[in-house]
Every structure is written in structure tokens, then in C-alpha cells.
Amino acid sequence: MIAPERAKRPSDFVTAASVRTDSKLDCAFCEGGLAYKERLHGFENDEIYVIPNKFPAFVEDEKSLSARTTPDEGNFYTRKPSLGGHDVIVVKDHDLDLPHFNHRVWVEMFLMFQRRYDHFRKTVNALASVGIYNHLSPAGASIQHPHAQLMASNVIPNFIEKELHGAERWFETSGRCVFCALIEHELKEHVRVIYKSSLWVAFTFYAARFPFEIWVLPLDHHSRFEDAARADIDSLATCFTDVFQKLNTVLRNPPLNFYIHSIPNDITHADYYHWHIEITPRLSTYGGYELGSGMVIDVVSPEKAAEFLRAKK
Ligand SMILES: [Zn+2]
Numbered sequence: 001m002i003a004p005e006r007a008k009r010p011s012d013f014v015t016a017a018s019v020r021t022d023s024k025l026d027c028a029f030c031e032g033g034l035a036y037k038e039r040l041h042g043f044e045n046d047e048i049y050v051i052p053n054k055f056p057a058f059v060e061d062e063k064s065l066s067a068r069t070t071p072d073e074g075n076f077y078t079r080k081p082s083l084g085g086h087d088v089i090v091v092k093d094h095d096l097d098l099p100h101f102n103h104r105v106w107v108e109m110f111l112m113f114q115r116r117y118d119h120f121r122k123t124v125n126a127l128a129s130v131g132i133y134n135h136l137s138p139a140g141a142s143i144q145h146p147h148a149q150l151m152a153s154n155v156i157p158n159f160i161e162k163e164l165h166g167a168e169r170w171f172e173t174s175g176r177c178v179f180c181a182l183i184e185h186e187l188k189e190h191v192r193v194i195y196k197s198s199l200w201v202a203f204t205f206y207a208a209r210f211p212f213e214i215w216v217l218p219l220d221h222h223s224r225f226e227d228a229a230r231a232d233i234d235s236l237a238t239c240f241t242d243v244f245q246k247l248n249t250v251l252r253n254p255p256l257n258f259y260i261h262s263i264p265n266d267i268t269h270a271d272y273y274h275w276h277i278e279i280t281p282r283l284s285t286y287g288g289y290e291l292g293s294g295m296v297i298d299v300v301s302p303e304k305a306a307e308f309l310r311a312k313k
Pocket residue numbers: 024027028029030094145
């Protein structure tokens with residue numbers, strides 16, 4: 001639900017959470033720090049290195065599962081060992097905050113995501129990987145040194161599964177990809193589009209779950225993020241630099257998440273699924289109604305959000 005009578009201006013959302021208080025001196029992720037020493041060989045470039053998460057949600061080795069296994073209770077509940085992998089993808093420069101990542105950081109981060117997606121598909125037979133970024137504590141970041149994460153799992157995550165099924169149903173009735181149709185519609189209406197290049201489009205989402213929610217999609221139909229060519233990644237980095245510059249100008253370094261939705265590994269290619277990235281600024285928290293009803297009240301209309309973002313450069 002969009003509640004325009006409660007409409008706010010972007011300045012109403014600027015919070016103190018955006019101010020960093022951490023120090024480089026005792027930072028585990030900085031060069032020479034405890035985590036840095038655990039970095040994976042062969043998965044490092046000029047801007048990025050990778051470490052296994054110290055408290056993994058999914059583990060590669062079944063032997064390390066014993067302490068995590070839930071009781072079987074006579075198989076009343078469905079359960080499965082949480083196999084897969086959980087990476088922390090660290091940006092080397094401690095002081096570089098997400099709104100200021102340059103083109104090279106974005107390129108190298110996406111290339112590293114792709115390599116780790118491939119790694120988990122080949123080594124632990126992961127069904128699906130989700131690359132994510134939590135920026136600032138209201139968005140779930142516990143360490144302020146800039147870092148992304150990747151969860152690879154032996155199950156298809158619920159939201160990906162829902163998207164797949166919905167997209168498949170749409171395809172059966174209309175004969176086309178719902179995401180391609182969405183792009184065509186957004187470009188025609190042009191009220192929510194905030195960025196477009198020859199390869200990428202970004203727009204605020206029509207049924208936004210968060211104020212200023214943005215979706216980024218490749219203009220051409222591709223199902224799998226890992227297969228994106230170097231030129232596409234280069235161009236995606238340009239798109240991200242622009243989108244985050246806009247968000248930063250309007251909302252002053254807002255807490256946010258982004259996550260990559262790509263087709264699961266057991267499907268090689270699908271005419272109905274189109275990979276994409278969702279960006280969700282975390283300017284409001286869900287209250288009882290959202291949690292109790294599954295309905296979301298958004299106090300900034302996506303059209304108004306796009307207007308604010310387009311006005312700033
Ligand atoms: Zn650091």
C-alpha cells in the first residue's frame with residue numbers, strides 16, 4: 001500500500017546511523033588483521049579478497065554440521081543439513097564506503113561474486129547462490145569495514161522459488177518473460193526509470209516494499225548472473241556508480257541491502273527467468289501490521305522516489 005497522505009521528504013529519512021565510528025587500528029578485515037590472514041588463496045584481486053564466514057549459515061563440509069543439526073523429532077518437521085558455503089567478500093580499502101565505490105571496485109566485486117558462484121556450484125554442488133550486501137547496522141551490517149557476502153545453499157531460497165514459479169506461470173499464459181515485459185512497460189511509462197544505458201535499466205519498483213526500492217536489470221534477456229560477460233559487468237559497474245551516487249545525494253548514505261537474484265544451478269537456461277539485482281534502502285522498519293498481515297505500507301510512492309532521484313546528479 002502506498003500511503004501518500006503520510007508522504008515524507010527525503011530529508012526526513014536522513015539518520016545518524018550513517019556516521020562511522022569504527023577504527024582501522026583494531027579492524028579484523030584490514031590488511032594484517034585477523035580475518036585478513038584467513039583470506040582464500042586464488043580469490044583475490046586489486047580491490048577485493050575473500051574469507052570464509054566465521055559463523056557460516058551454510059557449511060561446505062558435512063562433518064562440521066553435528067553441532068548445528070536440529071533434532072529429528074520423529075520426522076514431524078521437514079529438515080535438511082545446511083550444506084553450501086558462506087563467504088565474506090571484503091573490499092580492501094577500509095575507508096571506502098559503498099556510496100563511494102568507484103567503477104573498479106564494483107567491477108572486481110561482481111567478477112569475484114561470479115567466480116565464487118562458480119566455485120560453489122562445482123565444489124559443493126550448491127543449488128543456488130545469493131550475493132548480498134548489508135550497508136550500515138540498520139541493514140544488518142555488524143562490521144563497518146566494507147564487505148559483501150555470498151550464501152550458497154543446497155535449497156532454493158523461498159523468494160527465488162516464488163519468483164521462478166510466478167514467472168513460469170506468466171510465461172505459460174503470455175508466452176514471454178515477465179521481466180522483459182516489465183522492462184518494456186517501465187521504459188514506455190518512464191515514471192519510475194532512474195537510469196538507462198545500452199545494456200542496463202534501473203527503476204523504482206511499482207509495488208515497493210521499502211521507500212526508494214530499486215530494481216536493476218539487464219535489458220537483454222539473460223537468466224544467469226554468473227554468465228554475464230566482462231563487458232556487461234563493466235557496464236553494470238557504471239550503472240551502480242550512478243545509482244548509488246543518486247541515492248547518496250538524495251538520502252545521504254542511507255542504510256541499505258542489495259541482493260542478486262539468479263536462476264538456480266539445476267536449471268541451465270530459462271526463457272521465463274531474467275536475473276536482476278534488487279536494492280532496498282532501509283529507511284523504515286516493519287511494524288505489527290506488516291509482520292501480522294504480510295502487507296507493507298510504503299510512505300513514499302515509487303513515482304515520487306524516482307522524481308527525487310532523477311532530479312539529483
Ligand atoms: Zn578495516
